[in-house]
Amino acid sequence: MSQMPKWADLVLIPLISLIVAALLSALVILGIGEDPVAAVKMMVTGALGSTYAWGYTLYYATNFIFTGLAVAVAFHARLFNIGGEGQATLGGLGVALVCLALPWPHWALALPVAALGAALFGAAWAAIPAWLQARRGSHIVITTIMFNFIAASLLNYLLVNVLRPTGSMDPSTARFADGTHLPTLHDLLAPLGIAFSKAVPANISFLLALAACVAVWMLIWRSRLGYEIRALGHSEPAAIYAGIRPVRTVMWAMLISGALAGLMAVNTVMGEAERLVLNSVEGAGFIGIAVALMGRNHPAGVFLAAILFGFLYQGGAELALWTDIPRELIVVIQALVILFTGALDNMVRMPLERLFLSLRKGRA
Amino acid sequence: MDFPTLLQVLDSTVRLATPLLLACLAGLFSERSGIYDIGLEGKMLAAAFCSAATAAVTGSVWLGLLAGIGGSMALAGLHGLSAITFRGNQLISGVAINFLAAGLTVVLAQDWFHQGGRTPSLLGGARFEAIALPFAETLRPVPVLGPVYAELISGHTLLVYVAALLVPASWWVLYRTRFGLRLRAVGENPEAVDTAGVSVQATRYAAVAICGLLCGLAGAYLATALQAGFSRDMTAGRGYIALAALIFAKWRPWQALGATLLFGLLQAVALRYQNIELGGVGLPVQVMDALPYILTVVILAGFVGRAIPPRAGGEPYVKER
Numbered sequence: 001m002s003q004m005p006k007w008a009d010l011v012l013i014p015l016i017s018l019i020v021a022a023l024l025s026a027l028v029i030l031g032i033g034e035d036p037v038a039a040v041k042m043m044v045t046g047a048l049g050s051t052y053a054w055g056y057t058l059y060y061a062t063n064f065i066f067t068g069l070a071v072a073v074a075f076h077a078r079l080f081n082i083g084g085e086g087q088a089t090l091g092g093l094g095v096a097l098v099c100l101a102l103p104w105p106h107w108a109l110a111l112p113v114a115a116l117g118a119a120l121f122g123a124a125w126a127a128i129p130a131w132l133q134a135r136r137g138s139h140i141v142i143t144t145i146m147f148n149f150i151a152a153s154l155l156n157y158l159l160v161n162v163l164r165p166t167g168s169m170d171p172s173t174a175r176f177a178d179g180t181h182l183p184t185l186h187d188l189l190a191p192l193g194i195a196f197s198k199a200v201p202a203n204i205s206f207l208l209a210l211a212a213c214v215a216v217w218m219l220i221w222r223s224r225l226g227y228e229i230r231a232l233g234h235s236e237p238a239a240i241y242a243g244i245r246p247v248r249t250v251m252w253a254m255l256i257s258g259a260l261a262g263l264m265a266v267n268t269v270m271g272e273a274e275r276l277v278l279n280s281v282e283g284a285g286f287i288g289i290a291v292a293l294m295g296r297n298h299p300a301g302v303f304l305a306a307i308l309f310g311f312l313y314q315g316g317a318e319l320a321l322w323t324d325i326p327r328e329l330i331v332v333i334q335a336l337v338i339l340f341t342g343a344l345d346n347m348v349r350m351p352l353e354r355l356f357l358s359l360r361k362g363r364a
Numbered sequence: 365m366d367f368p369t370l371l372q373v374l375d376s377t378v379r380l381a382t383p384l385l386l387a388c389l390a391g392l393f394s395e396r397s398g399i400y401d402i403g404l405e406g407k408m409l410a411a412a413f414c415s416a417a418t419a420a421v422t423g424s425v426w427l428g429l430l431a432g433i434g435g436s437m438a439l440a441g442l443h444g445l446s447a448i449t450f451r452g453n454q455l456i457s458g459v460a461i462n463f464l465a466a467g468l469t470v471v472l473a474q475d476w477f478h479q480g481g482r483t484p485s486l487l488g489g490a491r492f493e494a495i496a497l498p499f500a501e502t503l504r505p506v507p508v509l510g511p512v513y514a515e516l517i518s519g520h521t522l523l524v525y526v527a528a529l530l531v532p533a534s535w536w537v538l539y540r541t542r543f544g545l546r547l548r549a550v551g552e553n554p555e556a557v558d559t560a561g562v563s564v565q566a567t568r569y570a571a572v573a574i575c576g577l578l579c580g581l582a583g584a585y586l587a588t589a590l591q592a593g594f595s596r597d598m599t600a601g602r603g604y605i606a607l608a609a610l611i612f613a614k615w616r617p618w619q620a621l622g623a624t625l626l627f628g629l630l631q632a633v634a635l636r637y638q639n640i641e642l643g644g645v646g647l648p649v650q651v652m653d654a655l656p657y658i659l660t661v662v663i664l665a666g667f668v669g670r671a672i673p674p675r676a677g678g679e680p681y682v683k684e685r
Contacts, residue, residue: 028468032475080455128661138664139673141402141455142611145604146657146664153654161648289459326474326481331467335460343446343457350450 004356014294014301014341016348021336028332034325046318047311055185055200056317060284061310062202062267065209067288068306069216070261072297076220077253078233083129083144084261085285086151087122091262092269093155094121096163096173096276099269104179111182115208115266122262123255125151130254134247140254148285159278172277182271205267209306212260213299219256220299229253261285283331287313290334293342309334367508371515373632378520379590380635381628382527383408383582387606388613388620389527389534390578396538396615397571398551398676399447402458403439404579405603406465411436411583413469416483416594417476419490425588428490432587433580439465440576448568451680462603470596483587483594492521492589521589523581530578534617547571551674554681564681582606608660615674627656 026036047057067084074081081087094117104110129143159171168174182203189196220226228249231239236246268280287309294308295301316330340348387404394401414435419428439461446452446460470481477483497518504514538544546567549557554564586602587594605627612626613619634652 028471032471080453082455082459132661132665136664136666138661138666142607143661143664145402146608146661149601149604149657150654150661153650153657156653157648157650160650286459286463289456293456324474326471328467328470328474328481331463332471333467335463335467338456338463339442339446339460343452343454343460344450346450346452347446 004353008352008356010296010298010301013345013348013352014296016352017340017345018294018337020348021333021340024336025329025333028329029325032325034323039319039323039325042319042322043311043315046322047315050197051195052197052200053314053318055197055202056314057307057310058185058206059200059202059267059272059310060313061306062206062209063264063284064287064291064306064309065303066212066260066264066267067285068291068295068302069212069288069299070257070285071288071292072295072299072302073216073220073229073260074253074257075292075297076226076233077229077250079133079250079253079257080141081126081144081254081257081261082141082289083126083147083258083285084264084288085281085283086144086148087125087258087261088264088281088285089148089151089155090125091118091122091265092276092280093158093265094118094262095265095269096176099176099180100173103177106179107182110180111204111266111270114180114270115263118262118265119259120262122265123259125262126254126258127251130251130258133254134250152279155276156278159276163276170277173275176270176274180270181274182266184271201272203267203271205271208263208266210303212263213303216260217299225249225252261288287334290338290341294337368511371511373629373636375516375519376632376635377625377629378516378524379628380631381624382520382524383585383590383602384606384609384624384627385527385621386523386530386578386582386585387603388609388624389530389617390575390582391607391610392534392538392613392615392617392620393547393571393578394575395610395677396551396674397547397568398554398674398679398681399443399568399572399575400454400458400678401443401572401575402455402607403443403461403603404575404606405599405601406458406462407436407439407576407579408583408586408603409462409469409597409599410439410465411580412587412598413465413473413483413583413594415580415584416486416587417473419486419588420477420484420593423488423490425486425490425492428588429581429584432584433577436580436583437573437576440572440579444569444572447680448565448572451682454678454680466597469594473594473596481596486588486592490588491592492523492585494519494521495525521585523585523589526581527585528621531617531621538617543567543570548674550681551676554676558681558683564683568681579603605656608656611660611673612663614672630655 029036029039047053070084071081095114098114098117125147129140129147132138132143133140163173164171165174185202186196186198228244231244232246232249240246264284269276273280291302291305291309294305312330312333316327319325320327387408391401391404411432415428415432418431419425443457443461446457447454473481473483500514500518504510546557546562550564550567558564586598609620609623609627612623630652634649
């Protein structure tokens with residue numbers, strides 16, 4: 001099968017896909033009568049040009065690292081977890097319940113418990129589709145889509161009827177106490193003598209996301225469970241023959257995936273909004289699909305792709321603010337990335353394989 | 365609930381079930397041929413935008429309908445390209461199509477009409493008008509049946525009747541024609557069809573094209589009949605409800621009619637009542653919203669009659685060399 005060197009598979013194909021997606025996006029920008037070069041310049045200044053810009057880029061990237069890792073872990077077991085949106089919604093509920101339950105004295109105490117709440121709620125929301133896939137053979141893609149909608153309805157009900165403070169018209173929980181306030185990158189970098197903008201939402205969750213990248217790498221390539229997940233993903237009959245229990249492995253892969261998606265809520269609900277609102281996930285669960293595809297399901301790739309999408313997200317917000325280009329342009333770019341790195345992968349791969357094959361023949 | 369209220373709820377059920385039915389039949393053709401399609405939502409949205417934009421500019425609902433079908437079929441072609449020709453992952457392709465439609469429609473609507481991602485409201489000939497069936501008013505005084513005929517059966521737009529007729533038509537095409545047999549066969553056992561000398565790829569492309577056509581009707585109905593114009597994300601998950609209905613119907617046309625009517629009824633009730641009292645227990649509106657999805661999960665779980673998808677679904681066909 002190795003008609004191509006490994007570097008081509010890991011770097012060249014995603015890069016070409018990205019370039020094709022970028023060119024098509026430039027065409028869209030041209031099509032609506034704007035200047036793509038000026039747009040890119042504005043996005044770069046708006047997303048990378050100052051610590052303020054970086055603060056937003058990294059804040060969005062933190063979300064996408066978590067949801068990207070969630071999709072990637074499931075992909076290794078050849079499961080397509082499209083339910084990151086719902087799992088992150090439930091993760092937000094977990095964070096909110098933890099933050100509202102106790103008068104937390106200090107964030108260092110609240111953070112681990114809130115993260116545990118987020119992970120548990122996210123995993124619980126993935127557990128039912130996982131069990132149905134493993135035991136009853138119900139297709140995980142369909143069940144996780146359905147669970148996204150059920151999660152939205154559930155949260156809507158809880159915020160409107162149960163968690164809303166009396167007298168408030170807004171469907172959201174009460175504000176969390178000050179003890180749960182997470183340190184921002186400004187707070188973290190000030191002791192090191194680095195001046196970072198005060199007004200940005202990027203917070204300590206970014207470090208949590210980095211830790212999650214390392215943890216996922218350890219899990220997938222350095223642990224027994226990770227080996228079992230990968231083996232099952234490559235070939236179920238072979239994995240069963242090797243004594244791997246498929247039900248157990250599918251369950252673990254999906255529980256970990258759901259927990260990672262849920263952890264995203266620490267960043268958004270606890271780190272930024274400091275209360276639980278409707279639709280706090282804002283599509284980050286779906287961007288995780290693009291991030292995982294782009295990052296070739298490797299934590300390092302996911303990290304880079306998440307930064308890229310953080311850049312696109314913040315840059316797109318700047319574009320929407322200063323030009324006539326609406327924010328939805330980012331959704332188009334996201335769609336093109338998913339299309340070329342995921343669905344039309346073979347379109348890029350087939351000619352490249354032929355090229356490498358003819359190069360090799362020429363040498364021999 | 366008195367009789368006129370019941371009629372009103374049922375009437376709104378028919379109107380809300382129509383886009384679901386069209387999209388569900390669209391998915392039926394595609395999935396029966398072995399091509400999973402979670403891009404129904406995106407195709408409907410694209411069709412809604414294309415039809416509303418064209419109808420707004422030209423003032424003709426018919427040109428709008430054509431444009432809607434065209435937009436939807438373009439995306440269907442893209443799905444065919446990635447799923448059939450390049451043997452890509454059909455689910456990922458569907459996700460990409462949904463996002464492409466969600467983004468592109470708003471970007472273009474904003475650029476063309478500058479109304480915050482909407483199209484201008486459609487008036488007069490740019491919309492489908494309600495059709496009064498013959499004798500609807502004359503028969504109205506007849507007790508029970510008269511109002512049912514006048515309110516429930518008569519007075520819908522053309523596409524509602526088209527959708528209703530498409531149910532037997534789909535059944536006939538799928539179960540009584542050579543093309544239908546081949547279409548179902550490529551979804552179950554493409555090797556056998558290939559051995560018989562029939563092109564698997566061509567059959568699947570035909571199925572995906574029909575899917576695009578029907579999604580085009582569904583989207584055009586949303587923008588030019590149910591509502592008057594396109595607005596951001598106006599499909600509001602209907603493509604996924606249609607997908608749920610398809611599973612609920614176990615990939616069969618008549619059952620698709622039943623499932624979409626049921627889900628349409630849930631939408632109509634949720635629209636009319638905020639809370640429902642059932643045997644002394646208040647049922648919040650969110651339960652009605654979530655019910656189609658919950659029912660589908662229950663069906664998928666196989667506790668109430670197992671739903672078995674076409675056997676070759678989701679698998680790209682690789683011809684033996």
